[in-house]
Amino acid sequence: MVARPKQRAASVAVIDIGSNSVRLVVYETLTRSLVTIFNEKALCGLGSEVQSTGLLAPGAVTKALAALKRFRALCRIMRVGRVHAIATAAARDARNGADFIAAAEKICGCSIEILSGPREAKLSALGVISGVHRPDGLVGDLGGGSLELIDVKGSRVRQGVTLPLGSLALQDASQKSPKKAERIVKTALVGVPQLGAATGRTFYAVGGTWRALARLHIIQSGYPRRVMHGYSLPAAEALDFVRRLRRLATANILANIESIAEARQPLLVYAALVLENIILTGKPTTIVFSTYGVREGLMYEMLPLARRAEDGLVAAAQTLNHLLSRSAKHGEELIGWSDRFVRVAKLPETPEDKRLRHVACLLSDIGWRVHPDYRGEQTLHLITNGNFGSVDHHGRAFLALSVYYRYAGFSAENEPPELVRALVTPAQVERARVLGALFRVAHLISAARPGVLPATHFSVQDRKMSLVFEHRLVDLVADRVGSRFRQLAKLVGKSGTIVRR
Missing domain, CATH: 1.10.3210.10 (Hypothetical protein af1432)
Structure with missing residues (x-):
C-alpha cells in the first residue's frame, strides 16, 4: 500500500530580524483574526553600531544567530507548516548585512526577505489595517534602525517613507547624547510630506519601544487595563508625558524600571524624543498604540482579497x-x-x-x-x-x-x-x-x-x-x-x- 503524503501543518511562523530584536511568532493558521500560539524575542541590538561603523556589531551577530538556531529548533518541534523570514533596517543598511543574511538563511532553512524602506512602511500600514477598525491617519513604525511613516485610510495605503530615526540608530548617531539626537530628529523631519497627513487625524504608533512608553503611561496613570493594542491618548497628553519622561531620563530616574526590559530602557528617551517631534510637527489629535505591525501586515497581505475585507x-x-x-x-x-x-x-x-x-x-x-x-x-x-x-x-x-x-x-x-x-x-x-x-x-x-x-x-x-x-x-x-x-x-x-x- 502506498503511504499518503504527510499533510502539512496549518500553523505559520514569522521570523522577524529587526535592528533591535530578533523574534519568532507562530500563528495557529493564516486567517483574518490571527491567533498567536508562540511568541519569543531576543534583544540582540543588531543595529547598535550601524550608523557609526557601517557594520553589524560582532557580538550582536553572535546573539542573533544563536537566537535563530533556537527558533528553527522550536519550529521543528512545533511542526510549523510554513516559515516566513524578514529582515529590516540593520540588515539592509550594514555593509556586512549580506554576509549575516547568508548565515542566517542557512540556519533558518528558508530565504529571508530584506525589506526595503517603502516595503517595510507598507507592511506596517497593512498591519494597522488588519488590527484597527477602519483606520484613518498616519502610521509610524519605530524600530531600532528606522522610522517608517505612511498614510492609511480604511484599506487604502499611500506611499511611505523611511527615515534613519530608529531608537538604536539615534543612540548610535548621537553618541548617546539626547541633545544631539534632538537635532538629528528635527533635521530629518523637516519637509517630510507624510507628516502633513497626521494633522487633525490619528497617529498610530507601532514598535516595541513605543509600546514600552504606552506601558509606562498605563502604569503611572492607573489605567484599568494592561492591553497595549488600541490604547489611546489625546496628543496633548501624550506630549506632556514624553516631555516628562525625557526630564526623568536626564535625571537618571528611568533606570531599573521593572515593567520595561533592561535592554530597552536606555532607548525610551529616544523613542520619546521622536514621538514628541512628530506631535509638534505633524499635529495629530490622538495617539493610538498598535501591537499590529510588519509581521501582521505580512500575514494580512497573504490573505485573499475577500478574507482581507472581513471584519x-x-x-x-x-x-x-x-x-x-x-x-x-x-x-x-x-x-x-x-x-x-x-x-x-x-x-x-x-x-x-x-x-x-x-x-x-x-x-x-x-x-x-x-x-x-x-x-x-x-x-x-x-x-x-x-x-x-x-x-x-x-x-x-x-x-x-x-x-x-x-x-x-x-x-x-x-x-x-x-x-x-x-x-x-x-x-x-x-x-x-x-x-x-x-x-x-x-x-x-x-x-x-x-x-x-x-x-x-x-x-x-x-x-x-x-x-x-x-x-x-x-x-x-x-x-x-x-x-x-x-x-x-x-x-x-x-x-x-x-x-x-
Whole structure:
C-alpha cells in the first residue's frame, strides 16, 4: 500500500530580524483574526553600531544567530507548516548585512526577505489595517534602525517613507547624547510630506519601544487595563508625558524600571524624543498604540482579497464562538433574534452599535464552562483582556459588560467593577444592560440550542411588549421566563408579557 503524503501543518511562523530584536511568532493558521500560539524575542541590538561603523556589531551577530538556531529548533518541534523570514533596517543598511543574511538563511532553512524602506512602511500600514477598525491617519513604525511613516485610510495605503530615526540608530548617531539626537530628529523631519497627513487625524504608533512608553503611561496613570493594542491618548497628553519622561531620563530616574526590559530602557528617551517631534510637527489629535505591525501586515497581505475585507473583530468573535460556546449556530441565530428585538423596540443604533451588538451575541455563551459563581467575572476579564484587534478599549468594555450582565444579572451586589464601567458612557452601560437582559431571556428559553429562537418573535402595542411562542414551543414557557422578559421590557420602557400561539 502506498503511504499518503504527510499533510502539512496549518500553523505559520514569522521570523522577524529587526535592528533591535530578533523574534519568532507562530500563528495557529493564516486567517483574518490571527491567533498567536508562540511568541519569543531576543534583544540582540543588531543595529547598535550601524550608523557609526557601517557594520553589524560582532557580538550582536553572535546573539542573533544563536537566537535563530533556537527558533528553527522550536519550529521543528512545533511542526510549523510554513516559515516566513524578514529582515529590516540593520540588515539592509550594514555593509556586512549580506554576509549575516547568508548565515542566517542557512540556519533558518528558508530565504529571508530584506525589506526595503517603502516595503517595510507598507507592511506596517497593512498591519494597522488588519488590527484597527477602519483606520484613518498616519502610521509610524519605530524600530531600532528606522522610522517608517505612511498614510492609511480604511484599506487604502499611500506611499511611505523611511527615515534613519530608529531608537538604536539615534543612540548610535548621537553618541548617546539626547541633545544631539534632538537635532538629528528635527533635521530629518523637516519637509517630510507624510507628516502633513497626521494633522487633525490619528497617529498610530507601532514598535516595541513605543509600546514600552504606552506601558509606562498605563502604569503611572492607573489605567484599568494592561492591553497595549488600541490604547489611546489625546496628543496633548501624550506630549506632556514624553516631555516628562525625557526630564526623568536626564535625571537618571528611568533606570531599573521593572515593567520595561533592561535592554530597552536606555532607548525610551529616544523613542520619546521622536514621538514628541512628530506631535509638534505633524499635529495629530490622538495617539493610538498598535501591537499590529510588519509581521501582521505580512500575514494580512497573504490573505485573499475577500478574507482581507472581513471584519477582524467579527472574525475573532466567530472563532471564540465556535471554540467555547455550547452551540455556534445558536450564537449566529441570536444575532437575527436581537436584530428583531432592536427593530420592534425601536432602539436607536449607530452602525458601530450594531456591529458591537452582533459581536456580543457571538460571545454571549463563551463562559458556560466556568463555575456559575464566577462566569460573569471570568468572561469580563477574558473579553477586556482578549488577544484580538479591530476594537478600541471602549468597545472591549462594552462587549465585556454585555456578557457580564448576561451571567451576573442586575442585583446591586453583582455590579461589575467601576474601573470597567468607567471606560464607557452611562448610555453605553444602559445599552449593555439591555443586551445582557436580552441574552438572559434567549439562553433561558433555548438552553443555547439552535432552532428555538427563530420560532419566537416580538411584538409591541402601545407600551406593551410581547414575546410570542409558536404552539410547538409553548411548553418552554415558565414563570422564570416571564420574569426575565418583564425585566428586559422594563429596561426599554415597556411592560412585558408572554403570548402562546
